[in-house]
Amino acid sequence: MSFFMQAVGDSAVKIQFQDDVTPSLNRRIQLFSRKLYNHRIEGVVEWVPAYDSLTVYYQPHQIRYRDLCQKLDQVFQLESEANEAGGGLITIPVVYGGDNGPDLERVAAVNELSADDVITLHTRNTYLVYMLGFLPGFPYLGGLDKRIATSRLEEPRGKISAGSVGIAHEQTGIYPIESPGGWNIIGKTPIQLFDVHKENAFLLRPGDEVRFSQIDETDYKMIEQQISDGTFKIGTVIKDAKLS
Incomplete structure (x- = not known):
């Protein structure tokens, strides 16, 4: 190299x-x-x-x-x-579409797919956290299926809520805090990616891998309540990324 x-x-x-x-x-x-x-x-x-x-x-x-x-x-x-083995494989639950994913239909239309096709393709792959940037804990995830790659919005929104899952060109990412932004929002997760009160403030780090799992509104509210109660634990599988 x-x-x-x-x-x-x-x-x-x-x-x-x-x-x-x-x-x-x-x-x-x-x-x-x-x-x-x-x-x-x-x-x-x-x-x-x-x-x-x-x-x-x-x-x-x-x-x-x-x-x-x-x-x-x-x-x-x-x-x-x-002890220099790699990061974890973390599954992020997401409710897709509706008010939580206002651009899901746009991504589907641009790529001549149905909304269900977009969800299927988005949840099928495993994504690599290439880096964090833009916002505290914002993961730039590589590995998006090119069939759902979609250019950024021509006019960025003034406010995107924390937990929003978006697509921009051939990347997908998650907004860790409320922020303006131009990514296509297709869903939302109740999981907190950034918590300034925790010793490890960031849920994800470069080198981690991420999978998305579809949930419904009921699951979303249940997980949100468990997070509030302090009883929710996200699953992480530690992967060995040691390279010779």
């Missing part, structure tokens, strides 16, 4: 991978991120993985740019460890 490093201002290094954006590349970026966690470099503050890059922020008075690049390359070359 080829990559190069470049300075981003005076306190960050961008590691740019030159491979095509694929699940395999992204998993290697997540593995590199976990190596950085296990092999801390003095002076490094944080790092942010993206589709085909990873940006490392550092304190220039603690470590020089050239020295940091050398250490980053050393960490990258390290053998993977057992």
Whole structure:
């Protein structure tokens, strides 16, 4: 795998991978991120993985740019460890259509499908969390069936409620908090993706995999109540993404 490093201002290094954006590349970026966690470099503050890059922020008075690049390359070359296995497989329940999915019919019409076809295709695949961005905990999910890929709305909505599940081009995602947005909203989940009061504020992280499961309004209200009562537990299967 080829990559190069470049300075981003005076306190960050961008590691740019030159491979095509694929699940395999992204998993290697997540593995590199976990190596950085296990092999801390003095002076490094944080790092942010993206589709085909990873940006490392550092304190220039603690470590020089050239020295940091050398250490980053050393960490990258390290053998993977057992505790650097991959993320989880998480199932997200979604109620589709109606007031919860006002753009479901639009996605169906644009792609010459029925609403049921869109739901079937959306719940069939397993999606990879390539990165978080835009909003706290907003997952950019790759793996959408191209038969339901749909361009963004020409006029974004001023308010989209938390939990809304949308499609934009060949991606799907979930709004973690209320926000303006231009994605096609096809459903809504009662699951909280972002909770500032929790130690781990984000439900999902880059490298996780997501599946969607269709529920009805009754299920939605029941899960919503269980979340409020503190009795709901979302299922997570830990997957081994160790790469040689």
